[in-house]
Amino acid sequence: MxxxxxxxxxxxxxxxxxxxxxxxxxxxxxxxxxxxxxxxxxxxxxxxxxxxxxxxxxxxxxxxxxxxxxxxxxxxxxxxxxxxxxxxxxxxxxxxxxxxxxxxxxxxxxxxxxxxxxxxxxxxxxxxxxxxxxxxxxxxxxxxxxxxxxxxxxxxxxxxxxxxxxAGITLYSPLKHWGAGPGKNVAIIGLGGLGHMGVKYAHALGAHVTVLSQSLSKQADGKRLGADAYFATSDKATFTKLANTFDLIINTVSAPLDWSAYLGLLKIDGTMVVVGIPDAPIPLGAFPLVRGRRSLAGSMIGSIAETQEMLDFSGAHNIxxxxxxxxxxxxxxxxxxxxxxxxxxxxxxxxxxxxxxxxxxx
Ligand SMILES: NC(=O)c1ccc[n+]([C@@H]2O[C@H](COP(=O)([O-])OP(=O)(O)OC[C@H]3O[C@@H](n4cnc5c(N)ncnc54)[C@H](OP(=O)(O)O)[C@@H]3O)[C@@H](O)[C@H]2O)c1
Ligand SMILES: [Zn+2]
The missing domain is CATH 3.90.180.10 (Medium-chain alcohol dehydrogenases, catalytic domain)
Structure with a gap:
């Protein structure tokens, strides 16, 4: 042009x-x-x-x-x-x-x-x-x-x-809203721009952090960024190993994904928060939600006040x-x-x- x-x-x-x-x-x-x-x-x-x-x-x-x-x-x-x-x-x-x-x-x-x-x-x-x-x-x-x-x-x-x-506020806001902190098992799906900030904030807030990535190719980075555990979602065994594990999952994936499979990784009363916005609707089964009183939620960026809080938190923790x-x-x-x-x-x-x-x- x-x-x-x-x-x-x-x-x-x-x-x-x-x-x-x-x-x-x-x-x-x-x-x-x-x-x-x-x-x-x-x-x-x-x-x-x-x-x-x-x-x-x-x-x-x-x-x-x-x-x-x-x-x-x-x-x-x-x-x-x-x-x-x-x-x-x-x-x-x-x-x-x-x-x-x-x-x-x-x-x-x-x-x-x-x-x-x-x-x-x-x-x-x-x-x-x-x-x-x-x-x-x-x-x-x-x-x-x-x-x-x-x-x-x-x-x-x-x-x-x-x-x-x-990327920072989009992960900080749901982590705070859904109470990520000590004693909480948090998973981040997708180690991209949003996901890597999620690992940093969840770690800084004191949660136990797991990355769920397509492969193990970024595992060393994930650990360096603050993850306690790292699993490949291309390995079907991940979904049996981690069933009923997480209090909170933040899904940052930009492409269509089988959300039902990930809901099965939540504990009773656990929540999966979608922040990634794929361009196609995702078919969803009822069983993974009703068997465990689980919630599926969404979140979009944060208010100006919360964004300033996130920046001040980042300054204090050098994030x-x-x-x-x-x-x-x-x-x-x-x-x-x-x-x-x-x-x-x-x-x-x-x-x-x-x-x-x-x-x-x-
Ligand atoms: N809700 C909000 O307020 C908000 C704000 C900003 C952005 N977004 C949306 O959030 C999404 C992520 O943004 P981003 O900037 O973080 O993007 P990004 O850097 O591309 O990260 C997305 C990650 O998702 C994983 N992924 C990509 N394609 C996949 C596939 N086909 N199957 C499984 N995993 C896949 C990859 O992680 P691995 O390689 O680790 O698997 C990738 O690094 C976008 O849809 C964006 O529009 C939403
Ligand atoms: Zn953005």
Whole structure:
């Protein structure tokens, strides 16, 4: 796609966009709004690649809007603040996650569950309250209301902290909500971007952590990240060995999976929380649920307050993502590698690679 420059006043912004369903990402220039009184302008330094970016660029969930600038794992530095901003100043390390507004602003949403309520404006592939399409963090700057900007603890490097804004909170929230902690047996299905953060947080919260991965190829990494046990789901014996074992299972898998088989691994009253969002419905048997009063639940990211709690917890425990930093020129290849489960464990785009004079990464 050639550069597109909208004839509107505002902040000239460089990024990468997909022009249509499944199209490769190519350079794209657009304008952000001039900051209003309550806005923060962020000079984006890094943006993580979430599997949700790929689902949406490929329109696997339906309803995608193009051109699409993906990216909701944004880490950067405040470059400007509006006159009424009180929480941030120039130079602060900040992040933006999956949404840039919610019904909280007009009182129609409850802050603690704002991400589930009508009125949420996602960071891209969505619209602001005034109808403006949102464009995400695969770009060099973003303008966001201060209430939706997160503070990144200064001891965390911005590149490895970027994935906390989605992968981090998506695992932290259900682990906290369903009481992961000492004495609890927790399993994480899928050791990808979300899964590896789940291992770190469940371990830090004091739970006994098991990884359920397709193979044992990442076992040493799993143990290093904090797992107490690691099993291959390609081995049928895993499902008999681990029957009735877990209080909580978090399922991060992006592809269709036999959920019934995994429900059988829960103890009585155990819960499997689905956070992975495959593009096809999953057939489910009743027996694995009724035999054990088990629950099947879902969870989506977290509120702004809980995301800040997660970032502060991460700062206190020195938790960041394991990343592979890439230039924009590699982004389409990176998408394919994520889909092939070939990522250790999150790709993060170095936004400086947008500069015309940027030296290519070796
Ligand atoms: N609910 C939310 O709020 C939320 C937020 C962010 C993302 N998501 C969704 O969560 C999913 C995971 O995102 P991610 O960024 O962590 O993706 P990811 O890095 O690709 O990780 C997914 C992992 O699932 C496993 N997997 C992939 N294909 C599989 C298959 N066919 N059968 C069994 N296991 C398979 C792989 O782990 P192993 O190699 O270890 O088996 C892979 O590493 C995506 O669907 C994404 O859209 C949801
Ligand atoms: Zn995400």
């Amino acid at each position: 050639t550069d597109v420059i909208e004839q509107q006043p505002g902040l000239l912004t460089k990024g990468y966009a997909a022009a249509s369903t499944g199209a490769p990402l190519t350079p794209f220039t657009f304008t952000r709004r001039e900051p209003r009184a309550d806005d923060v302008v962020i000079d984006i330094k890094y943006c993580g690649i979430c599997h949700s970016d790929i689902h949406q660029v490929r329109d696997e969930w339906g309803g995608s809007v193009f051109p699409m600038v993906p990216g909701h794992e944004i880490a950067g530095i405040v470059s400007r603040v509006g006159a009424a901003v009180t929480k941030f100043k120039t130079g602060d390390h900040v992040g933006v996650g999956c949404f840039v507004d919610s019904g909280r602003s007009d009182g129609s949403a409850t802050a603690a569950i704002e991400q589930y309520q009508p009125g949420v404006a996602f960071t891209y592939n969505s619209t602001e309250k005034d109808g403006t399409p949102t464009l995400g963090g695969y770009s060099d700057k973003i303008v966001v209301k201060e209430d939706y900007v997160l503070r990144i603890p200064e001891n965390l490097p911005l590149d490895a902290a970027a994935p906390l804004l989605c 960041v993502s394991d990343i592979e930093t890439i230039d924009f020129s590699y982004v389409n290849k990176a998408f394919d590698r994520v889909v092939a489960s070939d990522v250790r464990y999150r790709f993060v785009i170095d936004i400086a690679s947008l500069r015309d004079d940027a030296a290519p990464r070796p």
